[in-house]
Amino acid sequence: xxxxxxxxxxxxxxxxxxxxxxxxxxxxxxxxxxxxxxxxxxxxxxxxxxxxxxxxxxxxxxxxxxxxxxxxxxxxxxxxxxxxxxxxxxxxxxxxxxxxxxxxxxxxxxxx
Numbered sequence: 139x140x141x142x143x144x145x146x147x148x149x150x151x152x153x154x155x156x157x158x159x160x161x162x163x164x165x166x167x168x169x170x171x172x173x174x175x176x177x178x179x180x181x182x183x184x185x186x187x188x189x190x191x192x193x194x195x196x197x198x199x200x201x202x203x204x205x206x207x208x209x210x211x212x213x214x215x216x217x218x219x220x221x222x223x224x225x226x227x228x229x230x231x232x233x234x235x236x237x238x239x240x241x242x243x244x245x246x247x248x249x250x
Contacts, residue, residue: 147168148168150165166233166238166241171218171241173211173218206222207222208220209250210245218243219244219250220232
């Protein structure tokens, strides 16, 4: 089942109204980003080495980012894009299909 597949990531709830341009058949199964389960916290790449970073900086969900507008986080389980998405430096993971699809992958920060 989807519940078993997603586990602690939770099942993505389909919004009543999709973002303009989003495809209803390309909505991800799991609600939360897979990095949220690794090492007990969220992580994003440190901007001093955005092209390929092996030293991730852990961030709390309410942490502020003021050193880069976007980047590519790298872990053995994948590489994903993040961006500043709030007025006070809050950040979020990027997702395809206007935010409701699969998590946006990258090789370098320039892919984001």
